[in-house]
Amino acid sequence: MSPDKTFTLISGSFDLLHIGHIHVLEYASTLEELLVVAVLSDDYIRKYKSLNRPIINEKQRAAMLASLSCVDLVYISDNEPNSPDNLGLLKPNSVVYSKEVANAEKVKLWTNKMKSCSPDTKIKLLPRYDKEEVSTSNIIKKIRDIA
Numbered sequence: 001m002s003p004d005k006t007f008t009l010i011s012g013s014f015d016l017l018h019i020g021h022i023h024v025l026e027y028a029s030t031l032e033e034l035l036v037v038a039v040l041s042d043d044y045i046r047k048y049k050s051l052n053r054p055i056i057n058e059k060q061r062a063a064m065l066a067s068l069s070c071v072d073l074v075y076i077s078d079n080e081p082n083s084p085d086n087l088g089l090l091k092p093n094s095v096v097y098s099k100e101v102a103n104a105e106k107v108k109l110w111t112n113k114m115k116s117c118s119p120d121t122k123i124k125l126l127p128r129y130d131k132e133e134v135s136t137s138n139i140i141k142k143i144r145d146i147a
Contacts (some may be wrong), residue, residue: 091121
């Protein structure tokens with residue numbers, strides 16, 4: 001990646017890629033010259049979701065995201081992408097969070113992290129895709145109900 005290019009950083013599990021993911025990725029790709037996606041590792045996801053997740057392994061999830069025209073670079077992250085270490089090293093020009101998970105307390109925490117380790121990074125909040133209810137958990141439930 002060229003040091004003179006601006007980039008947006010977004011992270012997530014991106015398990016069972018769906019329209020909600022495309023919504024946030026396409027938006028994020030419009031903010032800077034490049035979109036960098038941190039795909040959370042299988043081990044990391046198991047720590048905060050369940051031992052049954054992810055459904056799709058990290059290499060496949062990363063490859064699917066890398067194939068999207070709106071994504072410029074993908075890497076697999078074994079730790080919190082918003083950690084001071086990651087932000088201090090990467091220094092993204094902007095990051096995108098879903099408003100769904102962005103309560104006022106979290107936004108304040110994220111903003112303080114940014115200011116301390118990457119002070120020029122802009123935080124962008126994007127409303128959740130709302131044309132219909134969609135989530136990986138709901139897709140898994142629907143598949144289980146059918147089976």
